Amino acid sequence: MPSIHYQYLVDGKDFTMAGEASSSLKQTLKMMNLNPDVIRRCAIxxxxxxxxxxxxxxxGIIDVDIFPDRIIMELKDKGPGIPDVELAMQEGYSTANEEVLNLGFGAGMGLPNMKRSSDEMKIDTVINVGTTVTMTIYFHQPESSGEK
Ligand SMILES: Nc1ncnc2c1ncn2[C@@H]1O[C@H](COP(=O)(O)OP(=O)(O)OP(=O)(O)O)[C@@H](O)[C@H]1O
Ligand SMILES: [Mg+2]
Structure with missing residues (x-):
């Protein structure tokens, strides 16, 4: 199936640039006239x-592929990996340090929000190698399979 591909480089050193990729994708999706609720969920x-x-x-690097029926966002880093994904997915769990907390991050709500806002989410992570988070959002919810 044909897709449109976008790639974003995320600079790990510059906190002031954090959010650039999501803002840029949001603008792109708005120009494509996608459903506002889909755009909102992609942006989150x-x-x-x-x-x-x-x-x-x-x-790291973010690859976004837009297909006729869905958008797939793949976020790939070469960070420390996540030792316990189930734990990391829990609301309120965070390993954020003092500096990060002072910047207003570290509530432990990011991964649960990503899970809630996407239709599918997969985390591939290897300690000391990195983490890849893949999220899919469908443009139309599949019809509920009621009786015809
Ligand atoms: N890409 C990643 N690489 C390594 N560890 C990660 C990564 N993403 C999340 N984690 C781990 O999972 C924990 C939970 O992530 P989550 O996004 O839910 O919360 P947070 O980032 O700590 O706080 P918040 O997102 O609310 O600002 C993090 O504290 C961190 O330990
Ligand atoms: Mg987070």
């Missing part, structure tokens, strides 16, 4: 994922 997924790459993993 991208923003939370992008911030995680900056504060926990020293940046």
């Amino acid at each position: 997924c991208m923003y939370e994922g992008e911030i995680n790459m900056v504060i926990h993993a020293n940046g």
Whole structure:
């Protein structure tokens, strides 16, 4: 299936740039006239994922593929990895340090929000190698399979 591909580099050193990729994607999706609720959910997924790459993993690369029926966001970093994904997914769990907390991050709500806002989310992570978070959002919810 044909897709449109976008790539964003996320700088892990510059906190002031955090959020650039999600803002840029949001503008692109607006120009494509996508459903506002889809755009809102994509922006949440991208923003939370992008911030995680900056504060926990020293940046990385985001690949976005837009298909006729869905958008796939793949966020790849070469950070420390996530030792316990189930724990990391819990609301309120965070390993953020003092500096990060002072910047207003570290509530432990990013991953749960990404999960809630996407239709599918997968985390591939290897300690000391890196983490890849892949999220899919469908443009139309599949019809509920009621009786015909
Ligand atoms: N890309 C990543 N690389 C390594 N660890 C990560 C990554 N993303 C998340 N984590 C780990 O999972 C924990 C939970 O992430 P989550 O986004 O839910 O919360 P947070 O980033 O700590 O706080 P918040 O997102 O609310 O600002 C993080 O504190 C961190 O330990
Ligand atoms: Mg986070």
